[in-house]
Amino acid sequence: MGSERQALIAPVLDILRAIAPEVEAGALDPAQPLRRQVDLDSMDWLNFLVGLHQKFGVTIAEADYTKLVCLNDVVDYLRARLA
């Protein structure tokens, strides 16, 4: 954990909420698959990743899509590339 992590979670959730407004931050388990907790189809998921790309300027290879399963994975992925 750590504050650096926490600082990333909030904007990631904002991007998610722009796509799925019904998401409540506290209701998500960051260690569980995101798409089991939030109803996201392929287009939603792509838009979420596009949102991350635009917000953080991080290039997300298509081959990496499958690594981004839980909220924690997303945050770790961003941290590794923003470091």
Added chain:
Amino acid sequence: MIEFKLPSLGADMDEGTLLEWRVKPGDSVKRGQVLAVVDTSKAAVDVEVWNDGQVGALRVQPGEKIPVGAVLATLLEPGETAAPSVIAPRLAAVPSTSRHAVSPSARRRALELGIDPEAASGSGVQGSVTRADIETLARARPAPASDHLQAMRQAIAAAMSRSKREIPHYYLSETIPMDAATAWLQRHNAALPITERILPAVLQIKAVALALQRFPELNGFYRDGGFVPAVTVHAGVAISLRGGGLVAPALHDVAAKPLELLMQELADLVKRARAGSLRSSEMSDPSITITNLGEGGAESVFGVIYPPQVALVGFGSMGVRPWVQRGVPRAIPLVTATLAGDHRVSDGHRGALFLAELRDLLQRPDALAHSGPDSSTDTEGSLPWAANAKH
């Protein structure tokens, strides 16, 4: 004189509520221009006009409920002169603009929530009321039941009941290897920024459109006791809405468009469908429906045909499963494609040939990316023009 009527916006919509006029009497309008915004159980629909002309009289006021086919306004044809006695009083009747402006999205949300949009304080451009203002106002008071959702559920039930009552469905299913298509997409997308990458669904939609060119009996409308084939493939794409329900607006002229353009248009269509803002042509044009369950969905889907269409193609969730090729079992991505067909127009034999064609096309993704329609096709569809009859 041309009568600008509320067009049919799909089998599950027989009336709407006028949200706003985008034109006033005397305005010149061009074919394809949005003249009015009408609320339906599924979306706020931008109603387009199919003739050039000049707006004569507006016959309906915002807030009025109107049935499909009702005259919303009269238009003068180019060159036609107005009878001044008809137009003049109407000009005077244009509502004053002293009330603050309300965005269509805000007006629709207000209608959903049963709120008077005029009661909201506007934070938008020049004090206009935005959707956010309506939400703010709504939070300040207890929310009423979601009438809109219930209306949509009833509309879907009515259309699907009609389908099951009138259409003798037959169903076929075919497993399609997606290894070639997946590998092609990976190669294609690897070189592109995330904003330009193509989803597998786009390849599938394009393949359906190309396959349909050899099977016109699956692409069109059953009307007045007979089948009317469509000139081009306007694919109705089933889009699930957040909070429930679905809508299947058209991607136009799919066979003629490159994959990149289809991807952009699909992304835009999904976004607008979810935001509740679609165009009348998108609601009335689809000549077939395609539903794609996508990742995490069920393995196959057998659809209910959306009348007056005569077929529905379903794609289940793609997944790596066992497949035998030349006697050797392999684990490759597979998708189950299904066809729900209308026995009044086609039969299972032709339907099976269509699915085989679809399967073959998806083995040649490069050809999908570079092929257009078989023949030069007339880009004029057959539907929306019927809605605005000339007199």
